[in-house]
Amino acid sequence: MGIIEKIKEIEAEMARTQKNKATEYHLGQLKAKIAKLRTQLLEPPKGTSGAGEGFEVTKYGHGRVALIGFPSVGKSTLLTMLTGTHSEAASYEFTTLTCIPGIIHYNGTKIQLLDLPGIIEGASEGKGRGRQVIAVSKSSDVVLMVLDASKSEGHRQILTKELEAVGLRLNKRPPQIYFKKKKTGGISFNSTAPLTHVDEKLCYQILHEYKIHNAEILFREDATVDDFIDVIEGNRKYMKCLYVYNKIDVIGIDDVDNLARQPNSIVISCNLNLNLDRLLAKMWEAMGLVRIYTKPQGQQPDFTDPVVLSADRGGCSVEDFCNHIHRSLVKEVKYVLVWGTSARHNPQNCGLSQVLQDEDVVQIVKKKEREGEGRGRFKSHTTGPARIADREKKAPLKQ
Numbered sequence: 104m105g106i107i108e109k110i111k112e113i114e115a116e117m118a119r120t121q122k123n124k125a126t127e128y129h130l131g132q133l134k135a136k137i138a139k140l141r142t143q144l145l146e147p148p149k150g151t152s153g154a155g156e157g158f159e160v161t162k163y164g165h166g167r168v169a170l171i172g173f174p175s176v177g178k179s180t181l182l183t184m185l186t187g188t189h190s191e192a193a194s195y196e197f198t199t200l201t202c203i204p205g206i207i208h209y210n211g212t213k214i215q216l217l218d219l220p221g222i223i224e225g226a227s228e229g230k231g232r233g234r235q236v237i238a239v240s241k242s243s244d245v246v247l248m249v250l251d252a253s254k255s256e257g258h259r260q261i262l263t264k265e266l267e268a269v270g271l272r273l274n275k276r277p278p279q280i281y282f283k284k285k286k287t288g289g290i291s292f293n294s295t296a297p298l299t300h301v302d303e304k305l306c307y308q309i310l311h312e313y314k315i316h317n318a319e320i321l322f323r324e325d326a327t328v329d330d331f332i333d334v335i336e337g338n339r340k341y342m343k344c345l346y347v348y349n350k351i352d353v354i355g356i357d358d359v360d361n362l363a364r365q366p367n368s369i370v371i372s373c374n375l376n377l378n379l380d381r382l383l384a385k386m387w388e389a390m391g392l393v394r395i396y397t398k399p400q401g402q403q404p405d406f407t408d409p410v411v412l413s414a415d416r417g418g419c420s421v422e423d424f425c426n427h428i429h430r431s432l433v434k435e436v437k438y439v440l441v442w443g444t445s446a447r448h449n450p451q452n453c454g455l456s457q458v459l460q461d462e463d464v465v466q467i468v469k470k471k472e473r474e475g476e477g478r479g480r481f482k483s484h485t486t487g488p489a490r491i492a493d494r495e496k497k498a499p500l501k502q
């Protein structure tokens with residue numbers, strides 16, 4: 104029996120089993136069995152490298168966004184409109200067969216947008232080009248789930264289920280469960296919150312399913328069995344997703360209003376060029392990029408070419424900033440001056456652990472250089488983002 108058949112069989116057993124206190128442990132065990140099989144399914148087939156032909160696109164820019172959706176919802180039309188790169192669009196399904204990259208220039212940053220083939224129910228089990236599409240979406244920072252506003256609301260649930268089946272978790276944060284495998288000592292189970300979904304026995308059974316006999320577990324919130332399995336599997340990817348309802352030109356205003364009110368959702372029309380600027384703004388916000396302007400000593404800050412950091416990838420501390428410029432820079436730092444929203448006063452003399460925020464200005468003072476040289480020039484600086492000028496008014500620089 105193949106892996107997919109095994110999963111189907113267990114799913115059927117779960118559907119047959121009534122949910123109550125007595126069957127809870129058995130159901131938990133079945134969930135763990137499915138999770139294990141799905142992880143097996145994710146391993147690339149022997150002799151292949153993973154992504155597959157037509158899908159090996161080199162990363163470019165400060166972040167990557169993937170367009171995921173059913174066929175003919177308007178993904179390619181959207182890519183062409185947002186990036187200027189042409190991707191074939193047509194009224195028939197599966198027009199796009201490979202991954203087509205384009206670039207969005209926004210807020211001084213470059214974002215790689217990826218058009219992909221449409222996916223359908225069963226994509227997680229390899230239907231269509233499901234596996235390749237999913238591998239590419241896992242490599243991105245944000246998913247834009249493109250939906251046809253005139254079609255069933257169920258499409259959103261079906262796609263979410265497909266993505267969850269391969270370990271993607273959309274708009275969720277990792278469960279607050281500490282889990283550490285040990286060599287000896289048995290299982291130690293603790294919680295700092297009252298647990299209403301699981302108990303110790305259930306967790307033991309799931310661990311047993313994974314053949315884990317020594318581990319430390321601490322539930323810091325009222326998590327579910329699924330959360331616990333996610334933590335044990337350890338291969339889940341937590342990412343932001345925006346639900347993009349396209350083709351609002353063909354539905355009524357009340358329906359548009361309903362869709363627009365859902366969380367993480369945005370309504371657009373490629374045909375009428377409606378709301379695409381809002382989409383870009385929301386997408387950029389979801390990426391959580393942090394632009395840092397460098398101010399060389401004795402010179403004005405460079406507002407044209409920011410260093411772009413990300414909390415999700417690499418971090419946003421002063422140390423991350425230094426490493427971004429040069430690997431050995433950290434060793435040479437004497438102190439760092441920071442202007443901006445992360446500074447308690449402007450400028451703040453900061454250490455390497457200071458977490459920077461979007462549009463902060465940073466000046467690195469190296470050990471060998473003369474201290475104070477050129478400082479204060481920033482005060483006479485008049486151009487640049489208004490936010491920084493405002494801050495200076497509120498907290499004038501004394502140096």
Ligand SMILES: Nc1nc2c(ncn2[C@@H]2O[C@H](COP(=O)(O)OP(=O)(O)OP(=O)(O)O)[C@@H](O)[C@H]2O)c(=O)[nH]1
Pocket residue numbers: 172173174175176177178179180181191192193194195196197198199200219220221222349350351352353371372373374375
């Ligand atoms: N009414 C309307 N039609 C649109 C809109 N955007 C795209 N379309 C049409 O929808 C059809 C499908 O568009 P595509 O861009 O090929 O869709 P896709 O999601 O890339 O499709 P596949 O590559 O086949 O998965 C085309 O006929 C487009 O002209 C829109 O905002 N409103």
Ligand SMILES: [K+]
Pocket residue numbers: 174175176192193194195196197198199
């Ligand atoms: K199409």
Ligand SMILES: [Mg+2]
Pocket residue numbers: 178179180191192198199218219220221
């Ligand atoms: Mg397409």
